[in-house]
Amino acid sequence: MDYLHFKECGLDNVYLVNGYRFGQTGNGEEVLLIEDLPGLHAAIAKAVVESPAHLDAKTFKYLRKHLDMAQRQVAELLGMSEESVSLWERARQPLPKYADIIIRTMVKEKCSGNAELIGLVERYNELDRTVQEDSLRLRLDHNAWSAAA
Numbered sequence: 001m002d003y004l005h006f007k008e009c010g011l012d013n014v015y016l017v018n019g020y021r022f023g024q025t026g027n028g029e030e031v032l033l034i035e036d037l038p039g040l041h042a043a044i045a046k047a048v049v050e051s052p053a054h055l056d057a058k059t060f061k062y063l064r065k066h067l068d069m070a071q072r073q074v075a076e077l078l079g080m081s082e083e084s085v086s087l088w089e090r091a092r093q094p095l096p097k098y099a100d101i102i103i104r105t106m107v108k109e110k111c112s113g114n115a116e117l118i119g120l121v122e123r124y125n126e127l128d129r130t131v132q133e134d135s136l137r138l139r140l141d142h143n144a145w146s147a148a149a
Contacts, residue, residue, distance in 0.1 A: 008032070010062050014044055041066060046111045049104040057091035063103050064089075067110065078102065 003015040019035045034040060045066045048059055055063070064074055064085075071085040078085075078099055087093040139148040 004032075009041065009044060010065075011044070011058055016040075042111060045107050049108045049111070054097075055095055055100045055103070057089050057095065060095055060099070060103060061089040063107050067103075067106055074103070 003017055004020055006014040006016050006020075016034075019040065021033050023031050023033045025031055045063060048055075048063060064071070069077075071089070072082045074080075075082040075085045080099075084093065088095045088099065138145050
């Protein structure tokens with residue numbers, strides 16, 4: 001049986017049995033079409049968190065992205081520097097066991113539909129986006145620039 005090595009997710013060990021097909025763009029270029037891509041990513045995340053294997057750098061990064069969190073946000077949550085998270089994700093430093101456990105727990109709760117945790121993460125992400133956006137809004141009044149309210 002042929003399996004599709006699904007490298008596009010960023011992990012080396014994901015193979016699809018079905019749920020995909022190849023199509024063509026208008027200019028004849030071959031493209032991979034995946035059915036229910038968000039569902040596939042959720043299934044990958046669920047399988048990863050249920051695995052007994054310690055998370056490697058790529059898998060930790062995949063789970064962080066599945067949570068829609070920036071490295072800085074994960075660093076703040078864990079009380080670490082953003083540089084530490086970056087080093088973990090580039091396999092330059094070993095991933096601490098507590099980081100493995102916390103990211104797995106967060107993903108497991110998200111996959112199980114824990115609305116409280118999902119809401120907390122979404123509020124945290126939205127607050128972060130709002131703070132970043134507000135800090136860059138400027139207004140010109142009477143020929144003088146100032147920060148927008």
